[in-house]
Amino acid sequence: MVKRASNRLVFEKYAGVRQLRIEKAEDLLALEDLEEPFWMATSAPVHQFSCDLALLRTLDPEGNQRIRSCDIRKSVSWLFQRLGNLDRITHRDEFLFLRDLDPDSEEGRDLGEAGVTILRNLGEPEDGQLTLDRVRERMQVLARDDRNGDGVVPPSSVEDPRLRSFVRDIIETVGGVADMNGALGVDSTRLDRFLESVQALLDWRRQVSGSGARPGDDLFPLGDATSEGHELVTRLAEPIDSYFTLCRVAELNESLGKEVPHPGVGTEAFEDNEKALQYLRQSPIARPQPSAGLRIDHQVNPFYREDLHNLEKTVLAPILGSSLEGSVLRESAWHSVKKAFEPFENWLSQKPGGQVERLGPETLKSYLRGDLAERLRKRIREDLAAGPELAALRDFERLLLLQRWLLDLCNNFVSFPYLYDPDRRAMFETGRLVLEGRYFNLNVRVEDVESHSSAARRSGTFLLYSQVIGSRAEKDYFVVTPVTAGSVEGLVVGKRGVLFDLSGEERDTVILKVVANPVSLSQATFAPLRRLASLLLSATERVGSGTEKQVETTVLGKAGSIGADLGGKVAGLDGGASILPSQKPGSPDEKGSGGLLAGAREVVLAGGVTVAALVSSFAYVTKTLSDMQTIYPILVVLFLGVGLVLVPTGLVAYTRLRARNLGAILEASGWALNSPMRITPKMSRILSPRPVPPNK
DSSP states (O other): OOOOOOSSOOEEEETTEEEEOOOSGGGGGGGGTSOGGGSSEEEEEGGGOOSOHHHHHHHOTTOSSEEEHHHHHHHHHHHHHHBOOTHHHHTTOSEEEGGGBOTTSHHHHHHHHHHHHHHHHTTOOTTOEEEHHHHHHHHHHHHHSSOOSSOOBOGGGOOSHHHHHHHHHHHHHHOOEEOTTSOEEBOHHHHHHHHHHHHHHHHHHHHHHTTTOOTTOSSOTTGGGHHHHHHHHHHHHHHHHHHHHHHHHHHHHHHHTOOOOOOOOOGGGGTOHHHHHHHHHHSOSBOOOTTOOEETTSSBOTTTHHHHHHHIIIIIHHHHGGGSBTTEEOHHHHHHHHHHTHHHHHHHHTOSOGGGGGGOHHHHHHHHHSSHHHHHHHHHHHHHHTHHHHHHHHHHHHHHHHHHHHHHHHTTTTOOGGGGOTTSOOTTOOEEEEETTEEEOOOEEESOHHHHHHHHGGGOSEEEEEEEOOOTTSOOEEEEEEEOSSOOTTOOTTOEEEEEETTSOEEEEEEEEEEOOOOSHHHHHTHHHHHHHHHHHHHHHHHHHHHHHHHHHHHHHHHHHHHHHHHHHHHHHHTTOOOOTTSOTTOTTOHHHHHHHHHHHHHHHHHHHHHHHHHHHHHHHHHHHHHSSOSHHHHHHHHHHHHHHHHHHHHHHHHHHHTOBTHHHHHHTTOEESSOOBOOHHHHHHHSOOOOOOOO
16 A cells, blocks of 8 residues: 655644644654654653553653654654554554555564464454454463563473572572563573583682692692681781781880870770670771780780681691791781782682582582573573564554554644644643632643742743642642633632543642733733722721721720729719719719710710711712713713723733743643744633533
8 A cells, every 4th residue: 555645734723823734644644754843842751641651652662751753753654664554543443454454565464474373362363353452461461471472481480499499599690680570580691601600610610629739739728728718817817917007106106205095995885786896896906016926815806816716726827837936926927828828819819600609519510410401491492482472462552552542642742733622632631620610621740840830930821730639549640720711719729629530530639839820801901900909998997997996995995984983983872972963964073974974975076077077078079070060071081090000901911911822831841842832712711611500
C-alpha cells in the first residue's frame, strides 16, 4: 500500500493561532515535512499526559521523562513501516488482523510471521483478531514462566537444590544480572566468568602445591603457616611501625630536654564501651622508650597483647631465631621480618579468581567436574528460545498502542484542537473540577505549587492551586485550574471541591493557593468602584463603631450616676428622711435628683441637635436642587466623573484580558511551546462554563 501525505497541508485557526489539522491517519504523514516552528509543542514532560503508561514508555525510549518532536516522528515512521491498513489509526482501533499489516515492507512481513505463532499459542486461527488485552495476557504468561526469553535464570526458578545452590554461588561471587521480572539471576556471560575464575584459581593452587614449599623458602618463609603469619604481620604492621616512630620522637625530646607528653584519658572512655575500644585501638602499642625496642612480655596495650604473643611464637621466633633478643623486638629486626614476606606478598597479588576462593577448593572442583554447568547452560538456552515470541509481542503491543493513541497524541502536541472543543478532553488535562457550584474544565497537573505559581503569574489568569486527595493506592497530587469566567467570590484558600478525573473516579480537593487576576471585563472595570465602596464601608463602620462606643460610654456613665443617686436616696429613706413637697427638683438640696434629670436632658438635647442637623442638611440640598432649572448638569458632571475613572480602567482591563495566555501555565509545567494560547471569550466559557439547572 502506497502511503503518501495529502497534496497540501490544511491549517485551522484556534484562538487566533494557525495549527495543522490532523483528522485522519494520512495527515500524520505531513509531519515528516512540517518544520518544528509550526508545531504547537516541541517537547513536553511525560507525566503531563493521561493515557496508557506503556505508550509513554514507548515514546520515551531514552528514559529522560520527556517526549520530543523527534520521538513523535520516529513513532509515526515506525508505525507506518508495519501497518498497511491506515483506517485502523483513523478509527483508533485497539485490535487488528494480520492482514492489516503491510505485506510490502520487510518489517510488516516479519511481524506477520511472528503473529502466526502468537495466534497459535493463543489458540486462535491465523485469521483471528489480535487485541491489546490478549497480547498483554500472553506477555504476562511468558513473564511469569521460568523461560521468559531474556536468557537469565534466577535461583527461584530452579527446582533442583544442587543446581539452585550453584546459581546462588555464581551470583554471590561474580555477581548476577536482573531478569525481566527484576530478580537477580545468571546468564551465559556470568556463567563463563565464574568457570574461568574457578579454573584459574585451581590452576594457581596446583602450581603452588607443586612448588614444594618448605619452611625457609623465600616464597614461603613459614611453610604451610605462611598465610596465617602474613595475615598477623599485616594486622600489626601499622601499630608497630607507629611505635618505633614515637620512640624516635621520644629520643629527640630527650636530647632537647623536652618532656614526652602523656595524653590523658577522657571520661567518656569509661562510660561508653565503643569509645573505650576506640581509645585502646588508637593508643600506642606500648609506651615509647628512647633507644629501646618493643618488649613484648612487658607492659603493652591490652588491645594488642594476644596478637603480640602469637607474633612472637609463630613469626618472630621461626624467622629471627637467635637474633631475637629474648622478648625484645628491635626496629631493625622488625624490618627483616617484613622483608621476609615481600616475595609472598608479590606472589599473592598475582593470584587469580580471588572472588571464588571462599567457596573452598573441594566445592570448586565439584563444580568443574560435575554436570551442573552444562545443565545451567541448557536452562539458559531454553529461556532464550522464548525470546523471539516475546520480542514480537512487544512489537504488537507498541503497534496497537500507537494505532490507538497516535492520532490523539498529535492533536495534543502538534496541534491543540481538543483544548477548544467543549465535548472533548485534552490528554494533558486531569479531569473536571466541581467547586462553588460551578464546573472548571481545564485542570493541569503540577509537581511543585510554589515554583509553578511563580512561573505561571505571567499568564495573567486567575489561578487556583489545589491538592487532590488520592486513594489508598495513589499518592496526593496537585493541579492548577485557570478561572476564565464568572465570579471568583468564594474561591479562597481552604475551599473544598471534587475532581472527576478522566477515568471517572472522584477525588476530594482543597485549594492551597490563589493567584488573583481579572476574570471578566465587568469585574476588572468596576474593581476600583468596588474597592472605593469597600473603603467607604470600612470607614463608615469605623466611624459608627467609634460613635457607638462613645454613646455607650456616656449612657453607661449616666446610668451609673443615676444608680448611685437612687441608692443614696433609698438609704436616706431607710434612715427616716423624707422628701418635702416644697423642695424643687434640681435644687441644691436635692443634688441626686437634679443629676438624674440633667443626664436625661443632655441625651434628649444631643438627639435633638443631631436630628436638627440632618433635617437642615436635607432642606439645604432640597432647596439647592429646586433652585436649579434642570438636573441634567448634575447628571452630566456625575457621568463625566465616573467615566474618567471607568474608561481608562476598562481599557486596561480589556488589554489584560486579551493578553491572558494559557501557554504560560503549560510552560510552567515544563512544556516547550511555539505559540501563545490566547483565551478568547468563547474559550473562557468553555473552560469555566456556567451550569444550567435541569428542566423541571
